[in-house]
Amino acid sequence: MVNTAGRIIGASPSLKDIYTTHLTRQGDQNSPPAKHTSVPRTAISLVLSAIMPSDLETSMETLIKVFHKYASREGDSGTLSRKELRTLMEAELAGFLRSQKDPGAVDRIMKDLDTNGDGEVNFEEFVSLVVGLSIACEQCFQLHMKKGKK
Numbered sequence: 001m002v003n004t005a006g007r008i009i010g011a012s013p014s015l016k017d018i019y020t021t022h023l024t025r026q027g028d029q030n031s032p033p034a035k036h037t038s039v040p041r042t043a044i045s046l047v048l049s050a051i052m053p054s055d056l057e058t059s060m061e062t063l064i065k066v067f068h069k070y071a072s073r074e075g076d077s078g079t080l081s082r083k084e085l086r087t088l089m090e091a092e093l094a095g096f097l098r099s100q101k102d103p104g105a106v107d108r109i110m111k112d113l114d115t116n117g118d119g120e121v122n123f124e125e126f127v128s129l130v131v132g133l134s135i136a137c138e139q140c141f142q143l144h145m146k147k148g149k150k
């Protein structure tokens with residue numbers, strides 16, 4: 001009596017067999033069990049998402065890249081100093097900075113962002129600035145849409 005595993009090892013399976021066995025096993029982990037026709041589609045979408053990230057994935061990557069571009073300029077390469085935050089805001093958030101009448105806006109923002117009080121802005125603290133501004137922008141967007149409908 002030969003079990004399934006024995007047959008697979010003994011019969012030197014073709015590449016196609018290995019491929020379908022591997023993908024079927026992967027499919028089994030995600031219910032409902034994948035039919036053979038849906039397996040290639042899963043493989044294609046995995047490849048596509050690696051080549052063509054979504055808008056949101058691209059935005060997240062951009063956020064990380066922008067942060068590190070400025071954070072790596074001086075001192076700790078993983079955090080923004082006051083000077084690095086100023087440079088980042090002048091280059092990347094120029095419109096927002098212009099809208100702040102207060103000449104000490106960057107210092108005030110720095111103080112607000114630095115929740116752990118170490119005098120530097122880490123990525124987590126930086127993201128709260130982006131989230132805050134995004135929420136404000138989205139509210140403007142909603143108002144604009146409502147006006148457009150009337």
Ligand SMILES: [Ca+2]
Nearest residue numbers: 071074076079
């Ligand atoms: Ca730094």
Ligand SMILES: [Ca+2]
Nearest residue numbers: 114118120121
């Ligand atoms: Ca901090």
